[in-house]
Amino acid sequence: MTKPFPNQSGIYDVIVVGGGVVGCAMVRRFTLEGARVLLLEKSPDILSGASKGNSAILHTGFDAPTGSLELQCMKDGYQEYLQIHQKMSLPLLKTGAMVVAWNEDDLGKLQGIVEQAHANGIADVNLIGRERVRALEPNLAHNALGAVEVPGEFLIDPWSAPLGYLLQAMMHGAQVRFNTEVNGGYFDGELWALETTNGFVRGRTIINCAGLFGDVLEQQLLGASSFSIHPRKGQFVVFDKAAARYLGNIILPVPNERTKGIVLTRTVYGNLLVGPTAEEQEDRLHAGLDSDVLRQLVDAAVERIPALEGMPVTATYAALRPATEKKEYRVQRVEGKNWISVGGIRSTGLTAALGIARHVFSLYQREHTPVPAPILQWPTLPNLAEHLPRDYQRPGYGEIVCHCEMVTLREIENALASALPPGDLGGLKRRTRACMGRCQGFYCGARVAELSAGHLAIPLATGVCHEAH
Amino acid sequence: MKPIEVENIDVAIIGGGPSGLSAAMTLRKLGVDKVVVLEREPEAGGIPRHCGHPPFGLREYGRIYTGPAYARKNVAQALKAGVQIRVKHSVTQMGQGGRLEVVSPDGAQVIQARRVLIATGARETPRSARLLGGDRPLGVINTGAFQSYLYLEHLKPFERPLIVGTELVSLSAVMSCRRAGIKPVAMIEANLRATARWPLSLFPRLCGVPMHFGAQLLEIHGTGRVEGATVRLADGQTRTFDCDGVLLTGQFTPESSLVRLSDLRLDPKSGGPYIDQYGRCSDPAYFAAGNLLRPVETAGWSFREGHKIATMIARDLQGQLPAATPSIEIACKGDLKLCVPQCLSNSSVVGMQHLQLRVSRAVKGRLVVRADGKEIWSRAGSSLPERRLLIPIASLNLPQGVQQLEVDFVGQ
CATH class of the missing domain: 3.50.50.60 (FAD/NAD(P)-binding domain)
Incomplete structure (x- = not known):
């Protein structure tokens, strides 16, 4: 099934490989700047790799390495999100964060964190004492000794945001192909021809946003990769909505060398989340859960918020972050190859995505000058955030299919009929929250199977059954 | 987006499963006027709706039904008794004194009920x-x-x-x-x-x-x-x-999310609301029955429990239930995982007939009840997790002035 495109019209200015949050932001930026863009995604839906599991925080960059590309991209991404979120009806929950010191060691590091934040240009970050911590977060364990207050850290919807980026790009002509994996290709000095599981595609520039497989892609197409991926697994536990009342701020730990550590935060969906762990592994495909680690996460959450004792767990999940052998982002143009690598985007990718896209576009602009779209169109994303009006509050929704998350029939039907419909159950869950609640499909699983039949790459049902009466 | 309409009713029943429907028909039969079942699914009947096999209904109706047929029978009986069943109605908030926030495809509304029965059942873990x-x-x-x-x-x-x-x-x-x-x-x-x-x-x-x-x-x-x-x-x-x-x-667990989001007291041991022997919650406008109380009993048990609690609600509406306080707390000790009810109102008015207990692991020995530290009742026996374990409340012969009860399984 390898049929090359017959003429010039099949040539894209830019082919983005990988539909994670960075890929979606990339397609948006390049499309809005006037480039003809194709997104290739090997899975049936966007956000199927690292981007499906994160802590859903819009970071200020207060603790990013001063002067780093990561910091620049985070700050740019943060600013751009604040500018565009309302235009797309994307939520923003202004919680603020606290880096809490739980022991004397931590306490000693707080001043340094404040200084770094100030050096990073985050001026409203300041040190607060234990009394103030207690006043602001009365449900935190009393061994919180002090904290760095970061008022600008917010919560966002980590799945609707990239969906919105890509939808906007599609409104401006970007094309997307799912279930399309790049298997090979060549560069003739001007054009790339990529061999995919769905035939050849041709483009002038390739942007590698392949996340966990970014180095593999480069070895395949460039013969070598400038970085190597060392997957880092993060496991999370989500508590029931009743838990959200115990917390206001995002509670960040004092970071160590390797990771930002375990975060306690509400989500825009009204839950309380604890995670992620940081576990190095070789496997790039499986982000397995570990019962003992999940139990440790629950215990850690209860230790920090004692009222969580006995609180039911709603969900558990794990995802892999595409860490590399170095800490920093690995973004660079490969000279003479019309190729831009975007590698090593780890925990901060959700925040930085829009900024990374801007940065990559500036690298591209050195050689190309597309004409930006004159008038921007904006998609309207269905709201899934609890602090804003939900669909069930508007009459005519048909029925509530998922009672735990109050997902309506209208929302599910709209998602299935949308311009970028879900490709698998994960995609449907991320777009609607159906089956994401405390019963995990006990009540609605079968109904969702029926509603989604014929829409998903792997159907929920294995077959029909007319005998059972 | 404030809901405007406030509807006043006598009893709202949250959940149209066996206990809820049974309670609803009982209340009507006892002369309570406006009884409304709020069922979030498109059809009432509860879990038996999708248990496509017998045996259901033997004690209630004197014959054996499949789950779906039993669910339909309960719905039909409730309707016949004059119960209003509102399907696709989800309660989103249980406020103080029986004020319920409800949504349906027609819009949001507020229901002010004189009493509310929570009968939201249980689900598996x-x-x-x-x-x-x-x-x-x-x-x-x-x-x-x-x-x-x-x-x-x-x-x-x-x-x-x-x-x-x-x-x-x-x-x-x-x-x-x-x-x-x-x-x-x-x-x-x-x-x-x-x-x-x-x-x-x-x-x-x-x-x-x-x-x-x-x-x-x-x-x-x-x-x-x-x-x-x-x-x-x-x-x-x-x-x-x-x-x-x-x-x-x-591994059933009470579907108590509404309770958790309300001001009602929750029993961490059962996972359901904290009640007295009349099924009354910490806010006396609220009652609870069925598998929400404890995981897990049969549909028939839930049906009878719904009936029993409904008779308590009917009495309460006529001012015939004793005041909710003071009450005697019941503590669970040892391998006892839960006890329902969690407290007893100090009164001669008979409510539920049993303390319902469950053990957390296989046990053998003596089931003991102590009043203020002094043993007042015991029985030798054994039990397994998830098995029904009952103590007849009448058999306790509670001494006057008891402050606290303790149930314990003393192993061998």
Whole structure:
């Protein structure tokens, strides 16, 4: 099934490989700047790799390495999100964060964190004492000794945001192909021809946003990769909505060398989340859960918020972050190859995505000058955030299919009929929250199977059954 | 977006399962005027709607029904008694004094009920709350979802599942598999014996399903759909079953999310609301009945419990129930996992007939009740997790002025 495109019209200015949050932001930026863009995604839906599991925080960059590309991209991404979120009806929950010191060691590091934040240009970050911590977060364990207050850290919807980026790009002509994996290709000095599981595609520039497989892609197409991926697994536990009342701020730990550590935060969906762990592994495909680690996460959450004792767990999940052998982002143009690598985007990718896209576009602009779209169109994303009006509050929704998350029939039907419909159950869950609640499909699983039949790459049902009466 | 309409009614019943419908028809028969069942599903009837097999209804109606037929019968009886059943109505908030925020496809409204009965039932513990390890592929579901697939949607979620658990509901799952032509690869149980009673526990073997006791599910495998499940067997060996689904049965938990989000007191042991022997919650406008109170009882038990609590509500509406305070707290000790009710109002008015208990592990010895530290009742016996364990409240002959009760299982 390898049929090359017959003429010039099949040539894209830019082919983005990988539909994670960075890929979606990339397609948006390049499309809005006037480039003809194709997104290739090997899975049936966007956000199927690292981007499906994160802590859903819009970071200020207060603790990013001063002067780093990561910091620049985070700050740019943060600013751009604040500018565009309302235009797309994307939520923003202004919680603020606290880096809490739980022991004397931590306490000693707080001043340094404040200084770094100030050096990073985050001026409203300041040190607060234990009394103030207690006043602001009365449900935190009393061994919180002090904290760095970061008022600008917010919560966002980590799945609707990239969906919105890509939808906007599609409104401006970007094309997307799912279930399309790049298997090979060549560069003739001007054009790339990529061999995919769905035939050849041709483009002038390739942007590698392949996340966990970014180095593999480069070895395949460039013969070598400038970085190597060392997957880092993060496991999370989500508590029931009743838990959200115990917390206001995002509670960040004092970071160590390797990771930002375990975060306690509400989500825009009204839950309380604890995670992620940081576990190095070789496997790039499986982000397995570990019962003992999940139990440790629950215990850690209860230790920090004692009222969580006995609180039911709603969900558990794990995802892999595409860490590399170095800490920093690995973004660079490969000279003479019309190729831009975007590698090593780890925990901060959700925040930085829009900024990374801007940065990559500036690298591209050195050689190309597309004409930006004159008038921007904006998609309207269905709201899934609890602090804003939900669909069930508007009459005519048909029925509530998922009672735990109050997902309506209208929302599910709209998602299935949308311009970028879900490709698998994960995609449907991320777009609607159906089956994401405390019963995990006990009540609605079968109904969702029926509603989604014929829409998903792997159907929920294995077959029909007319005998059972 | 403030809901404007406030509707005043006598009793609102949240949940149209066996206990809710039974309570509703009883209230009507006792002369309560406006009784409204708020059911969030498109059809009332509750869990029996998707238990496509007998036996249901023998004690209630003197004949045997399948689950769906029993659910329809309960609905018909309630309607006949003059109960209003409002389907697709979800309560989003239970406010003080019986003020309910409700949404339906027609819009939001506020219902002010003189009394509210919470009868939201129970559900099984899903994969997440069991903190199970491994991948998260399609095909890991509970019996409730499984039976909805079969009986409501006529779909199969898998062909060769591994069944986890040996409760009554697990046997019901085996029965459903059999009817649908689904072939379980095995049934595993973490304990050393089946939770369901003999001879029912023989049923899976009779169906040719291998059973493994003392077996712990360690990890689920699969990228798209389930491809296998690794189990540690009783002899310490691990074995990976080749299966395309994992059916997690039982480990019922009260569906008490509305209670958790309200100001009502919750009993951390049962996971349901804290009640007295009249089924009355910490806010005396609220009552509770059915499997919300404790995981888990049969539909018939829930039906009778709904009836009983309804008679209490009817009396309360006429000012004939004693005041909610002061009351005697009941503490659970040792291997007793839960006790319902959690307190007794100090009164001669008879409410529920039993203290309902469950043990957290297999126990043998003496079940003991102490009043203010002094033993006042005991009985020798044994019990297993999930098994019904009752103490007749009348048999306690509570001494005057008791402050606190303690129930304990003193092992041998």
